[in-house]
Amino acid sequence: VAPLQLSVWAMPTALLALVVHVARLVLLDRQLQCQAAARVAERVP
Amino acid sequence: MITLPMIYALAGLLFAAIAIQGALDRANPRRWLGAGFWGLYAVNFLAGSYLPDFANGVLVLGMVALAAAGLGRGAPPTTTAEQRAAGTARFGNALFVPALLIPGVTLLGTLLLKLVVVGGQPLIDPNQATLISLGLGVVVALGAAIIMLRPPPLAPVREARRLAETIGWAAVLPQMLAALGALFAVAGVGTVIAGLLNDYVPLDTPLLAVTAYAVGMALFTAMMGNAYAAFPVMTAAIGLPLVVHKFGGDPAVVCALGMLSGFCGTLVTPMAANFNVVPAALLELPDRNGVIRVQAPTALILLLGNIVLMYLLAFPP
Numbered sequence: 001v002a003p004l005q006l007s008v009w010a011m012p013t014a015l016l017a018l019v020v021h022v023a024r025l026v027l028l029d030r031q032l033q034c035q036a037a038a039r040v041a042e043r044v045p
Numbered sequence: 046m047i048t049l050p051m052i053y054a055l056a057g058l059l060f061a062a063i064a065i066q067g068a069l070d071r072a073n074p075r076r077w078l079g080a081g082f083w084g085l086y087a088v089n090f091l092a093g094s095y096l097p098d099f100a101n102g103v104l105v106l107g108m109v110a111l112a113a114a115g116l117g118r119g120a121p122p123t124t125t126a127e128q129r130a131a132g133t134a135r136f137g138n139a140l141f142v143p144a145l146l147i148p149g150v151t152l153l154g155t156l157l158l159k160l161v162v163v164g165g166q167p168l169i170d171p172n173q174a175t176l177i178s179l180g181l182g183v184v185v186a187l188g189a190a191i192i193m194l195r196p197p198p199l200a201p202v203r204e205a206r207r208l209a210e211t212i213g214w215a216a217v218l219p220q221m222l223a224a225l226g227a228l229f230a231v232a233g234v235g236t237v238i239a240g241l242l243n244d245y246v247p248l249d250t251p252l253l254a255v256t257a258y259a260v261g262m263a264l265f266t267a268m269m270g271n272a273y274a275a276f277p278v279m280t281a282a283i284g285l286p287l288v289v290h291k292f293g294g295d296p297a298v299v300c301a302l303g304m305l306s307g308f309c310g311t312l313v314t315p316m317a318a319n320f321n322v323v324p325a326a327l328l329e330l331p332d333r334n335g336v337i338r339v340q341a342p343t344a345l346i347l348l349l350g351n352i353v354l355m356y357l358l359a360f361p362p
Contacts (some may be wrong), residue, residue, distance in 0.1 A: 002297075007301075009358065010302075020343055
C-alpha cells in the first residue's frame, strides 16, 4: 500500500472534520452572541 | 541512488549536533543527561540498522533511564522578541513558504522522483519514495529558509536544539509507541483480542467487522495513549484478517480510516498527556479534563463518520 493512497483515503474524513468543526464554531459563536446580548439587556433596563 | 539509510544518517547527524551543543551549554545543570539522551537517539538513527536488536533495545532503555532522571533545558542563543516582530513585518505570510515547501516537495517527490534515472540507476530508492522525499523536502525548506532569512550559520542547529529541548523526551514518543505496538503485535496481543471479540460478538457481516475495527482502534488508542501503538495490534487482530481478507476490503481505505478512528481515541484520553493534559495544566484551566470535554463530541461524530466512510468506501462494487 503506497503512502499516497493512504493520504487520498484520509480526505473524506478531513472534509467531515472540517464540516463538524465549522458547525461547532458557528454554534459557539451564536452562544457567545446570545450571552453578550443577554448581558447588554441586563444593563439596559 | 539516494536511499533511506542516507536520510536516517541525516537525522542522526542533526541529533548528534543537538547532543554536542547540549553538552557544551553550561546554562543547563543537567546537560550531560540531556546530551546523553539525544546522543543515544543519534546513535539509534546512525547505526540502528547495523546494530543487533538487543543493542538497539539497550539504547532505548538507556534513553528511558536518562529521561526519567530529567533532561533539563539549556539556553541556546536565539532571536529576541523585537527581531521576531521585525521579521514578521518584513516577510509577512512569506514566512510560511519554507514550512509549506516540506509537504509540497514531499508530494511532488513521491509522484515524480521515482521516474528520474541518473546514469542508468534510479535517483531514489523507489520503494521508499515518500520518506526520502520528506527528507529532501526538509533539506530544500532549510535551504530556502537560509536564503530568505540569512540567519547566523549555526542558527538552524541551535533552533533545532531549542525545539528538541522544549519538547523534551515526548519528541521520541510516536516512534517508541509504534515500536511498542509492533512488539505487541509480534507477541500475539492481536490474536488474543480477536479471540475475545469472536467469543462475544459474532463479526459475520462487513458492517460489524468495520465497526469492531474502528471502535477497537479508538478504544485501544485511548488505553495506549497513541494510535501508532494501537494500529499494528488492532490491524493484525481485526483489520487484516476480517475486514480485508474475509470481506475483501481495500487495504488502503481500511488502514487509512482505521488510523483516523484511532485518532478519535487520542482526542478523548488523558493518556495522550502531551495533547490533552499538559495544555490544560499550562493554561491553568480550572478543569483538568477541559480539553477532553471540548474534544469529545467531535471525536464521537468523527468516529461514527469513519465507520460509515469505511463501510461505504472499502468495499467497491
